[in-house]
Amino acid sequence: MxxxxxxxxxxxxxxxxxxxxxxxxxxxxxxxxxxxxxxxxxxxxxxxxxxxxxxxxxxxxxxxxxxxxxxxxxIDVTKMANNGKVIFGTTVTIVNVETDAEVTYRIVGDDEANIKNNLISVNSPIARGLVGKSVDDAVTISTPKGNVEYEIIAVEYI
Structure with a gap:
């Protein structure tokens, strides 16, 4: 399994x-x-x-x-060295390049996901777009309203 x-x-x-x-x-x-x-x-x-x-x-x-x-x-990210890369369990702050709106998400498992608490599933489109990227990277996320460009401004292993 x-x-x-x-x-x-x-x-x-x-x-x-x-x-x-x-x-x-x-x-x-x-x-x-x-x-x-x-x-x-x-x-x-x-x-x-x-x-x-x-x-x-x-x-x-x-x-x-x-x-x-x-x-x-x-997966306990607090025991890992923070190399600025987005992985499962990290807390990521992104900013919308167009609107300057800032949001912070924590990437978690499906059972833990709760958008009201900014906990997003590792399988969600946003998380899939962020995983593997690093601080200062620009990412384009496909949303229902079209593609939105974000910049990763912080990655925390907390």
């Missing part, structure tokens, strides 16, 4: 979610099923069916997280 790149923080978040699912959510669902069973006829028991469905989602997510964690490749 293919290795899944992830930052140290991403692995910590997945482990915390897995722990929550196994120690809090799973026991609650089992208790809900037991209570719902006491209501009698299971064919027309909405609480029972809802709890069973939630159990299916919970168990599926547990399996998904365990599979990812078993194939994770943790």
């Amino acid at each position: 293919q290795q899944i790149p992830m930052t140290v923080r991403g692995v910590e978040l997945l482990r915390a979610e897995l722990n929550e699912l196994k120690t809090v959510k799973r026991p609650k669902i089992i208790a809900d099923i037991a209570v719902a069973r006491e209501h009698g006829d299971l064919k027309e028991n909405a609480e029972y069916h809802a709890a069973r469905e939630e159990q299916g989602f919970c168990e599926g997510r547990i399996q998904e997280i365990e599979a990812k964690l078993s194939n994770v490749q943790v």
Whole structure:
């Protein structure tokens, strides 16, 4: 199976979610099923069916997280020498050449990506355009509004 790149923080978040699912959510669902069973006829028991469905989602997510964690490749850029090159895990500040708008992104794995927090997936068009480039490089990123030219003004290994 293919290795899944992830930052140290991403692995910590997945482990915390897995722990929550196994120690809090799973026991609650089992208790809900037991209570719902006491209501009698299971064919027309909405609480029972809802709890069973939630159990299916919970168990599926547990399996998904365990599979990812078993194939994770943790990349900790804080332990690498900063040579100014954009790689997985780096924090990159770019400036739009036309508008002078500045934005900072951190390049992370698919599971960690959250555009609201400026965490972009390594597989996103922006990250693909930045990876391998260095400080002061100009890059052209294809966006829905057309090609946009950016200059990389900072690369941090934090």
